[in-house]
Amino acid sequence: MRTLMILGFILLNLAGFSQKYSAAETEGNYIEMARAELNSALSQQDSKLNKAISEAGISGNYVFDISIRGKGEVSTVFIVNTGSQSIKMQNALKDIIKAYRFSFKLPKGKSYKFQFTFNL
Numbered sequence: 001m002r003t004l005m006i007l008g009f010i011l012l013n014l015a016g017f018s019q020k021y022s023a024a025e026t027e028g029n030y031i032e033m034a035r036a037e038l039n040s041a042l043s044q045q046d047s048k049l050n051k052a053i054s055e056a057g058i059s060g061n062y063v064f065d066i067s068i069r070g071k072g073e074v075s076t077v078f079i080v081n082t083g084s085q086s087i088k089m090q091n092a093l094k095d096i097i098k099a100y101r102f103s104f105k106l107p108k109g110k111s112y113k114f115q116f117t118f119n120l
Contacts, residue, residue, distance in 0.1 A: 031112055031114040035114065038116055041100075049096065056089075060089065061120075062083075062085065062117070063116070063118075064116055067111055067112065068106065069112075070111075075111055077094045093118065
């Protein structure tokens, strides 16, 4: 009986391990989804993101490090490069991105960081 219980626990653990994805594969998928969503939102004239950027009068090229977590929340936004753009515009864009929420959820306890270039 004891041997049967041990064998059952081993089989349950093996089944659990076989369903997990590698960390690199999962992270890459979420980062690609985030980039695709940002590109889509920037290309649509009626998206909330595009409207907020237009209303703020932001233009130029900006490179940001963006971290996402939980239910698609943007947790951090760091400015990598803004060229010769004004600090007021870069901070306005940073605030807009910080308020953005992605349409997908991440695994519990995970956060992913990626770099994105805004050409406005």
